Structure formats: C-alpha cells, structure tokens
Amino acid sequence: MSEQGFILQSSYGSVFSVVEDLEERLEDKNDKLVTVAGRVNNPGAIEIPENSTLRDVIGLVGGIKNKKKFKAAQFGLPFGGFLTSKSLDKVIDFSLFPEGIERNIIILSEEDCIVTFAQFYIEFLLGKIKNSEYKEYEQVEDEIERIWRILDRITKGKANMRDVYLLRYLSDTIRNKLHQNHNLILEAIEEFYEEIRIHIEEHQCPAGECMHLLKFRITDKCIGCTACARVCPVKCISGKLKEKHEIDTDRCTHCGQCVVSCPVGAIFEGDNTLSLLRDIATPKKLVVVQIAPAVRVAIGEAFGFEPGTNVEKKLVGALKKLGVDYVFDTTWAADMTIMEEAAEFQERLEKFYKGEDVRLPILTSCCPAWVKFIEQNYPDMVDVPSTAKSPMEIFSTIAKDIWAKELGYSRERVASVAIMPCLAKKYEASREEFSRGDNYDTDYVISTRELIKIFKESGIDLNDIEDMEFDNPLGEYSGAGIIFGRTGGVIEAATRTTIETITGTHLDNIEFNELRGWDGFRVAELTIGHIELRIGVAHGLEEAAKMLDKIRAGEEFFHAIEIMACKGGCIGGGGQPKALKKQVVLEKRAEGLNNIDRNSKIRRSHENPYVKAMYDKYLDYPLSHKAHELLHTRYFPKFNKK
Numbered sequence: 001m002s003e004q005g006f007i008l009q010s011s012y013g014s015v016f017s018v019v020e021d022l023e024e025r026l027e028d029k030n031d032k033l034v035t036v037a038g039r040v041n042n043p044g045a046i047e048i049p050e051n052s053t054l055r056d057v058i059g060l061v062g063g064i065k066n067k068k069k070f071k072a073a074q075f076g077l078p079f080g081g082f083l084t085s086k087s088l089d090k091v092i093d094f095s096l097f098p099e100g101i102e103r104n105i106i107i108l109s110e111e112d113c114i115v116t117f118a119q120f121y122i123e124f125l126l127g128k129i130k131n132s133e134y135k136e137y138e139q140v141e142d143e144i145e146r147i148w149r150i151l152d153r154i155t156k157g158k159a160n161m162r163d164v165y166l167l168r169y170l171s172d173t174i175r176n177k178l179h180q181n182h183n184l185i186l187e188a189i190e191e192f193y194e195e196i197r198i199h200i201e202e203h204q205c206p207a208g209e210c211m212h213l214l215k216f217r218i219t220d221k222c223i224g225c226t227a228c229a230r231v232c233p234v235k236c237i238s239g240k241l242k243e244k245h246e247i248d249t250d251r252c253t254h255c256g257q258c259v260v261s262c263p264v265g266a267i268f269e270g271d272n273t274l275s276l277l278r279d280i281a282t283p284k285k286l287v288v289v290q291i292a293p294a295v296r297v298a299i300g301e302a303f304g305f306e307p308g309t310n311v312e313k314k315l316v317g318a319l320k321k322l323g324v325d326y327v328f329d330t331t332w333a334a335d336m337t338i339m340e341e342a343a344e345f346q347e348r349l350e351k352f353y354k355g356e357d358v359r360l361p362i363l364t365s366c367c368p369a370w371v372k373f374i375e376q377n378y379p380d381m382v383d384v385p386s387t388a389k390s391p392m393e394i395f396s397t398i399a400k401d402i403w404a405k406e407l408g409y410s411r412e413r414v415a416s417v418a419i420m421p422c423l424a425k426k427y428e429a430s431r432e433e434f435s436r437g438d439n440y441d442t443d444y445v446i447s448t449r450e451l452i453k454i455f456k457e458s459g460i461d462l463n464d465i466e467d468m469e470f471d472n473p474l475g476e477y478s479g480a481g482i483i484f485g486r487t488g489g490v491i492e493a494a495t496r497t498t499i500e501t502i503t504g505t506h507l508d509n510i511e512f513n514e515l516r517g518w519d520g521f522r523v524a525e526l527t528i529g530h531i532e533l534r535i536g537v538a539h540g541l542e543e544a545a546k547m548l549d550k551i552r553a554g555e556e557f558f559h560a561i562e563i564m565a566c567k568g569g570c571i572g573g574g575g576q577p578k579a580l581k582k583q584v585v586l587e588k589r590a591e592g593l594n595n596i597d598r599n600s601k602i603r604r605s606h607e608n609p610y611v612k613a614m615y616d617k618y619l620d621y622p623l624s625h626k627a628h629e630l631l632h633t634r635y636f637p638k639f640n641k642k
Helices: 003-008 022-026 054-060 115-129 135-155 162-176 184-191 192-203 228-230 257-262 273-281 293-297 297-302 312-322 331-355 366-378 391-407 424-429 448-457 480-485 489-503 541-552 581-600 610-618 626-631
Strands: 033-038 046-047 071-075 082-084 106-108 286-291 326-329 414-419 445-446 521-528 529-539 559-563
Touching: 003 192, 003 581, 033 054, 046 424, 071 184, 082 184, 106 115, 115 135, 115 184, 115 273, 115 293, 135 162, 135 192, 162 184, 162 192, 184 192, 184 521, 228 257, 273 312, 273 414, 273 445, 286 312, 286 331, 286 391, 293 297, 293 312, 293 331, 293 445, 293 448, 293 480, 293 581, 297 448, 312 391, 331 480, 331 489, 331 610, 331 626, 366 541, 366 559, 391 414, 391 424, 391 541, 391 626, 414 424, 414 448, 424 445, 445 448, 480 489, 480 581, 489 521, 489 529, 489 559, 521 541, 529 541, 541 559, 610 626
Parallel strands: 033 106, 286 326, 286 414, 414 445, 529 559
Antiparallel strands: 033 046, 071 082, 071 106, 521 529
C-alpha cells in the first residue's frame, strides 16, 4: 500500500482520495459502495444498505470520534451535497454525489472548524484542477483561487464581513457557470453563518483549528482544583476553589504549563493535527516538517521508551510513513541562530571592552513565551534580546525563501510544519513579523502530544518503525544545536562559538558545567584566557522576573543571560508528554540531549558544514545585510488591556 493510502486509513484522515484496495473494488461498479472518512471511529469503504439514513451510515463506521456531536457531512468532490444535523434521519439520496467520481462522505463533528474544512476542500480542488483532473473547472479556476484567499484571511483574523458577501458572489458565479446542484461555500455560509461571523468579528475559532486565532480557555470540565493557577508563572488564571477558573488571555504568555498541570484536561489548547493530514492529502502541496531538539528525547515515552531516549531516526521514518515529503531538523537552524547570536554577542562585547556605549546583557531569543513576557512586562528592556530569530523561524524562512525556491516551489505551495515541545510556538508562528503578506514562514505548529495522537490514531508505533536519516541540507546538526532543548543550553552553545571566535583558539573543553544545573536562577562566572564573562541563567518566568528586576535596578550585571519560560527549558515545554515524576523525567530528557552532544562528531555550530555552505552561497557572513534581512527580527512593547 502507498504511504498516501496508509494515512487515509487514519480516523483523523478527513480526506477525499481513495485507498488502493477500494479503487480495485470500485471496478465492480457497485453503486452502493462508499468511502466514509473524517471524524469517525472506523473510516473506510462500506456498502450502504437500501433506505439507510445518514445516522445509519455513521453507525456502520463506528460512530463519531470522541463521542462528539455530528456537525455536517460532505458528499464527494467537486461540490457534492452538504448535509447538517437536520438531515441525520433522512434516507441517503445518492444524487448528492457528483456524477462520474468515486463516492466519498466526509463526516465533520463539533471538533471541526467549518472555515478550515472549506479552505482545505477548496485547496484540494485546486490541486486536482492543476493536475488536469477536472477540466470543466478550469473555467472557474480564478474564482476558486479567490475563494481560497478569502478563507485563508478568515482563518488568520484578517477578513471582514464584506468578504462573506464576496464569497457568496464568487460561489454564485461558479454555480451558474457550471450549473451546479450543490455548492459547499454557499451551503456552509447558510448553515454556519454565526461560526464564520465569530471568526471574523471576534477573532475566535470555536474548534481551535485556526492557529492565528488560538487562545487558551478553561472549559466546563474544570473542577476548580487550582492546579493551573498555582503553576501559572504570570498569575493570569483566577477562580475560587471548586469553581470554574478563568484565563486572562491578554496577560497569558502561552507557555502551556497550565495545560500540563490540569488533572482533568479542562484547558482548551487548540488542535492542529488535521492541518498536517490535510496538507499531506492535498495534491501539489509540498509538506516540509522540522523537528525541535527536545521532541526526540520525550516522544518515545508514549511508546514505552525510557525518558531521554533519542528516537529521532524513528521519528523521521514515522513521518515519512505518514506521507511527509521532507523531514528536516530544527537543530540545523539552531546552529544558524548561534552563528548570528554569537556574532552579535561578540560585537557587543568588543564595544563594551572598548568603553563604548552598548546594551548589555545580551539575551538569547529562542523562547516565544518569555519574548511576549518581556514585551508585556519589561517594555524598557526590549532592546536587550538578540535580534536573531528563533531556530524555528530561521528554518522556516530559509526553507521557503531559499531551499524551496531553488526546487522551483512558490511559498504558497510549501506547507512548513514545525514539530515543537512548546505551545507558545503556535503563538510565535502567528506573529505578523514572521510572514510575507498573508503567507507565514511557519504555517502551523504540531506539539509533541499532538504528534503522538496522530501516530496512535494512524496505527503507527515507533517500536515498529524503520530508522531513517533526516533529509539534507537542512538536517545536519552540531551538538551545540542539540542542547538548545534544555536550560542553559542556548547560552552554552553561544559561548562555545563566541569564545573560540574571539580568541581564535580551539577549546579542548567545551562543556561549561558552570552554566548547567537546576536552580531556577543561577549565575556563572567564566574565565577563559583573557576573557571574563558573567552569565545569568533562568528557567521559569517567575525566576526570570527576579533576574530582570535585579538587572533593571542595577543590582546585578551580566554580559549575557538566557531565559526559558518552562522549568527545565524546552524539555519541559507545555506541549510535551505529561510526566508523573516530573523532575526525574526532566533530568533524563536533559541528559539525553547531553549524550547526543557528547557523541556528535561536530559539537560547535560554526563547524557545521551545511551552515558554512549556507553563508558561502547565500548570506555572506553572520550579521551581513543579507543575514539581517532573512534571519533577524524586532520586538515591540505590548501593553495589557486594563
């Protein structure tokens, strides 16, 4: 069976294509044979008995997933019938299927966003048109592309209600030109107008699938245990004991520690799992995935591996089995980040030692939760962070603007997907500065827990997966890049390169134990040759606040500081698997990263040959004009609403 066929058997696979064994059966011309996919427990091909209702059909495929409410059913592509709960008990009318194509029913539940489903549907249709599979639709290709752009703006909070009027106009044009009996967009507007309005006017996605509109919220499952409020580092959760709590989303930094601590799963974090599977199923879509360092030493826990076990090769194999086109490593981009941060650190240090006016300390800038934290709470210090983008954003920028371009792909044809341990990365990916117009560098983020869910729903067990290597050139990494995933790792990696660049010497010992440890706020003083450095390291935003307060008050001086919002750093991110013995597990994950570093042939970012090649061919050198244009950003004071 093909890899595309494999993914289509997943109960997450809300797709249109037909698996190979079904295609063989369709040759029998059985007019009652239908593929049922989407939010059902047992998707696949079934024969619909005479006089069956939609409710009967759903029962034949095991019912709705997670016991959720039925929302709608789409009959076939292009533009078959679209039924809602009003039609659950009506006998199936086979005229709902367009003539001359495979018969498919896509079942949507209350967990589905009608806007993202419509957008996927339209993009899938466009892919078919570009493959010359629906010749008659070529005459309305322009209208269909305009519909896709409007739906895309709605999912990103950039639309207004006039766009709904335009959707109607374009869809009416298509319906009249092609003499359609059904039109998904018109019927979705009619049936789910309020949901569309909420997206546009309230910038909310009730289903949590539109990443740019995502905000954490506490659901009615809340038992008022106060666990979330106790772990929230910015104290944005309130509520009385045994009563439902509330989140101040303006103050929230999206760190996700509340999600990890909730014992009953009452905090809604959104869900981007379908985005990945839909992109895999879409014709003409190039799906490119990057994997963060901390994911590889944690995801194995869900499949019986010891915490800290490096399963990166099995991860690559599993994603390729799903149908992902390329699997790269964020760690490669971490090396790029270090090249820029270390050059910036060196530049500031040299000015400092010359007595010039320069802003110190320099603050490593990879954690989006603390970036929002400093923008909101320390607006006078937004020039402290390095301007280098995070590894996730550097990877996505290079993947879309350099690598894909060389392969002949436009940005719009590339789905740049990040597998991250951090829920705040979803927020980071939606920041306007990491986009070109409406096309964002990182299209969406899948958390470690979400990827576990995809694997398990698709019948993938990492124990049974054949090892595969990362794709290159964006897959080769150094040990310095890998330790980004634990507290103290970013500044240690930056120090390795900075010291060797300044002194021009190759250090025998590059494991700076002074920077390691588990204290929430620690100070390290390093003396290497003639260079003396005072470095601060904090993990947990409460500890970060103590550090920043001391710096602001002049009570402490540092040449450089590292802040990570989550305890332990990314290994303890809000998107990681939950652990009962948290500290023990965190220490094992951290040691797993340290072991990868120790066993790496390359342990310094500036020695990564693929990083060197990127500068030689495209960027010249760290902090060049070209590097600034692609790899750097700015931060802005943000003020909470009163």
